[in-house]
Amino acid sequence: MTVPETTDTTGGEVLRPHAEHAFADELRALAAADDRPRPVRWRLSPWAVALYLLGGALPDGTVITPKYVGPRRIVEVAVTTLATDRALLLLGLPGTAKTWVSEHLAAAVSGDSTLLVQGTAGTPEEAIRYGWNYAELLAHGPSRDALVPSPVMRAMSEGMTARVEELTRIPADVQDSLITILSEKTLPIPELGQEVQAVRGFNLIATANDRDRGVNDLSSALRRRFNTVVLPLPATPEAEVDIVSRRVGQLGRSLDLPPGPEGIDEIRRVVTVFRELRDGVTADGRTKLKSPSGTLSTAEAISVVTNGLALAAHFGDGVLRPGDVAAGILGAVVRDPAADRVIWQEYVETVVRERDGWKDFYRACREVGA
Numbered sequence: 001m002t003v004p005e006t007t008d009t010t011g012g013e014v015l016r017p018h019a020e021h022a023f024a025d026e027l028r029a030l031a032a033a034d035d036r037p038r039p040v041r042w043r044l045s046p047w048a049v050a051l052y053l054l055g056g057a058l059p060d061g062t063v064i065t066p067k068y069v070g071p072r073r074i075v076e077v078a079v080t081t082l083a084t085d086r087a088l089l090l091l092g093l094p095g096t097a098k099t100w101v102s103e104h105l106a107a108a109v110s111g112d113s114t115l116l117v118q119g120t121a122g123t124p125e126e127a128i129r130y131g132w133n134y135a136e137l138l139a140h141g142p143s144r145d146a147l148v149p150s151p152v153m154r155a156m157s158e159g160m161t162a163r164v165e166e167l168t169r170i171p172a173d174v175q176d177s178l179i180t181i182l183s184e185k186t187l188p189i190p191e192l193g194q195e196v197q198a199v200r201g202f203n204l205i206a207t208a209n210d211r212d213r214g215v216n217d218l219s220s221a222l223r224r225r226f227n228t229v230v231l232p233l234p235a236t237p238e239a240e241v242d243i244v245s246r247r248v249g250q251l252g253r254s255l256d257l258p259p260g261p262e263g264i265d266e267i268r269r270v271v272t273v274f275r276e277l278r279d280g281v282t283a284d285g286r287t288k289l290k291s292p293s294g295t296l297s298t299a300e301a302i303s304v305v306t307n308g309l310a311l312a313a314h315f316g317d318g319v320l321r322p323g324d325v326a327a328g329i330l331g332a333v334v335r336d337p338a339a340d341r342v343i344w345q346e347y348v349e350t351v352v353r354e355r356d357g358w359k360d361f362y363r364a365c366r367e368v369g370a
Contacts, residue, residue, distance in 0.1 A: 015254065018114060019067075019107035026052065027108065029062040039083045041159040041201025042109050046079045049108040053079075053101065067104045068097060069243045074229055075101075081227040082109055082161065087182050087204040089167070089223075092231035095297020097243075098207040099165060101231065105205060106161040115151035119166035125174045128152050128164070129187060142191045152178075152204065153187055159201025167206040168216050175222055178204070182225035233298065237283070240271045240298055247302045248309065257309050263320030266308065269361060270301050270325055273352075277333060277343075282351060289347060292333050292340040304328035326364035345369065 020027065027043070030052055036045035044052065053075050055066030068075060081088045082105065090098040106113040117127050130153050136146035155162035167175065181187055185198040206226065208218075218226075234240035244267050251257075274296040276282050280289050294300070308324035316324065334340040348369070352362045 019103045020111055020113055023052075023065075023067075023104075023107070026062070026064050027111070029058055029060070030064065030108075033058045033060065033062075039201065041199075042083075043111045044108055046083050049079045049105065050075050052108045053104055066246070068101050069234070069239055069246070070097075070232065074231065077227075078105065078229045081229070082203045082205070084227075085185070085203075086227045087178075087206065087225055089226035089228045090205065090207045090231055091210060091228050093210045093233060093297060094295045095299035095301075096231040096233060097298070098209075098231055102163050102165070102205045102207055106163055109203075110155075110161040110201070112160060113163065115155045115160055115162045117151055117162070117164045119164060119168075119170040121169060121171065123170045123174055125177050126150065128174065128177050128181075130189065144192065144194075147189070147192075152181060153196055155204070156181070156185070156187060156196055156198040156202050159199040162202075162204045164204065164206040166209065168208045168218065170216060172216050172219065175216065176219060179219075179222055179225065182222075233278075237268070237271055237275060240275065240301070241268050243298055244271060244301050244305060248305045251302070251306050252309055255306075255310070257306075257313050263305070263309065263312075266320045266322065266325050267301075267305050269322070269358070270304050270329060273329055273347075274298075274301050274332075276351070277347060287351060289351070290343045292335065292343050294332060294335040294340070296332060300332045304332055322361035323364040323367070326361065327368045330365070330368050341369075 030044055030048045034045050034048040036047050038045045042049075050072075051064055053067045054072060055064050057063055078088055078090070078101070088105075090102055092098050103113045106115070117123070126148075128150055130150050131148040132142075133146050133148055136143070140146065149157070152162045152164075154160070164170075164178075181198075182204065185202070187196040187198075189195060234243060241264075245264065248263075248267065272283060276289060277291055278296045280291045281287065282289065304325055305320070305328075307328045308320050311324040312318055312320045330344065333344045348362065348365045352358050352365060
C-alpha cells in the first residue's frame with residue numbers, strides 16, 4: 001500500500017502535515033527496531049504502536065517523542081482493541097486529545113491516517129458506505145466503475161484503519177449503517193448484487209464527545225460493536241503543563257515562532273486558571289468558584305498560549321508575558337456574554353487580585369476586560 005503524499009499547491013511546506021509524514025523518521029526507526037509479532041497488515045507491533053504514542057528510547061538511542069501524556073493502560077487497551085475484531089470508540093470531554101490519539105493510532109498501525117469520515121449533523125450515509133459518479137452512472141448504468149468508495153469502504157478493501165470523527169454528531173440512521181460493517185465485516189452493494197468483505201487488518205476508530213450526549217446517542221446495537229476507552233482530562237497540573245508545553249512547542253516550530261523558554265510561567269498560569277474554573281475551586285481548595293459555560297479544555301489552553309506567543313513574537317519582545325495571554329483567556333472563558341462575564345470578573349477580583357506574583361496578570365485582565 002502506498003501512503004498518499006502530503007500535497008501542497010502553493011509550492012511551500014504544508015501547514016499541518018499528517019502524522020505519518022510529520023513523524024516519519026520515528027515510525028521508520030520503530031519499524032527497523034521492532035522485532036515483535038505484528039498483526040496482519042500492521043506496520044508495527046502493538047508494543048511499538050504503544051511506544052510511538054507514549055514515547056521512549058530505542059536501543060540505538062533514537063528518542064520517540066510522546067504523542068499522548070496520560071495513563072499507559074489507556075493506550076495499551078486502545079491498541080489491543082485494534083488488534084481484535086472490535087472497533088474502538090474514544091470517548092471524552094472536548095480537548096482530551098481524542099482526534100490526536102485517533103490520528104496517531106491510524107498512522108502507526110496502517111501508515112495512513114487519511115481514511116477519515118468527519119461527522120456532522122449533515123453527514124450522509126454515502127460518507128460511510130459509498131456514493132456514485134453520476135456521469136458514469138447515467139452513461140453506463142450501475143457498475144463498480146461508477147461507484148465511489150467511502151473511506152470506510154477503502155479501509156475494508158485494503159485492510160486499513162478507518163476513522164470516524166464526532167460519531168454522535170452524525171444522524172442516528174446514518175450511524176446505524178456501521179452496524180453491518182462492524183458486526184459482519186461486510187458492506188452490501190444491493191444495486192450491483194455484490195458486497196465488499198473486509199480483509200484482515202481492517203478496523204475502525206471512532207471518537208465521541210461527552211458533552212454531546214443526547215445529541216445523537218448511539219443505539220445499543222451500535223455501541224455493542226465498540227470497545228469504549230475514556231480519555232480523561234490530565235490528572236495533575238504538572239501533566240497538563242507538560243502537554244501544553246509540548247504541543248505549543250510543536251505548533252510554534254510549524255509557525256516559525258521563536259522559542260520562548262521563559263514562557264513556562266505563563267503556560268502554568270493559563271493551566272491554573274483553566275483548571276480552577278473547570279473544577280469550581282481554587283488549587284488550594286479554600287475558595288469555591290462558579291464554572292463558566294465553556295469547557296476550558298487542554299486544547300483551548302494550547303490555543304491561548306500559541307496565540308500569546310504569536311503576539312509576543314510579532315508585537316512584543318518575543319518573551320511571553322501576562323498581557324499576551326490575558327485576552328485569549330478572556331475569549332475562552334466568556335462564551336456567554338452575560339453569565340460568563342460575571343463569573344470571570346468575580347474570579348479576577350477574588351482570586352487573581354489576591355494571588356502573590358499575579359499583579360501583572362491582574363492588570364492585564366483588567367485592561368482587556370474594560
